[in-house]
Amino acid sequence: xxxxxxxxxxxxxxxxxxxxxxxxxxxxxxxxxxxxxxxxxxxxxxxxxxxxxxxxxxxxxxxxxxxxxxxxxxxxxxxxxxxxxxxxxxxxxxxxxxxxxxxxxxxxxxxxxxxxxxxxxxxxxxxxxxxxxxxxx
Numbered sequence: 490x491x492x493x494x495x496x497x498x499x500x501x502x503x504x505x506x507x508x509x510x511x512x513x514x515x516x517x518x519x520x521x522x523x524x525x526x527x528x529x530x531x532x533x534x535x536x537x538x539x540x541x542x543x544x545x546x547x548x549x550x551x552x553x554x555x556x557x558x559x560x561x562x563x564x565x566x567x568x569x570x571x572x573x574x575x576x577x578x579x580x581x582x583x584x585x586x587x588x589x590x591x592x593x594x595x596x597x598x599x600x601x602x603x604x605x606x607x608x609x610x611x612x613x614x615x616x617x618x619x620x621x622x623x624x625x626x
Contacts, residue, residue, distance in 0.1 A: 540572060560594055567591055593619045 499505040547568055551561050567587055587595070593615055597604065600622060604610045610618055 544568065554595075554599060556595065556598060560591075560598060563591060563594070589616075589619070596622045 499508050547564070551564060556564070564587065571586075596619055597615070604618065610621075613621075
């Protein structure tokens with residue numbers, strides 16, 4: 490009766506069946522729309538939770554390694570950039586998916602004392618030192 494108004498009533502059996510079919514179809518379509526909206530909202534929440542967990546893992550790893558503030562900012566900016574480009578850093582805690590310059594800077598910071606003790610490393614290019622460090626791991 491909601492679809493027809495309060496002053497129009499079905500008169501015969503065909504109209505009653507048609508009204509019932511339309512009512513059920515409308516209820517099914519409305520249920521589908523509500524379900525789709527709910528699914529969309531829950532997916533957005535799941536993506537946000539995943540992002541926040543990766544961000545927290547990355548912050549913890551940077552804090553554990555005692556990375557300097559300027560290098561932390563660069564790593565976090567790269568993480569934000571990667572997230573916006575829908576390239577999720579799966580191994581963000583290992584720093585393997587960072588850009589090569591960031592990997593080089595982090596490796597230099599982490600192994601600075603060792604690098605400074607070896608005279609051979611003082612004469613090499615930074616990219617060569619990075620490849621040696623990767624092989625030594």
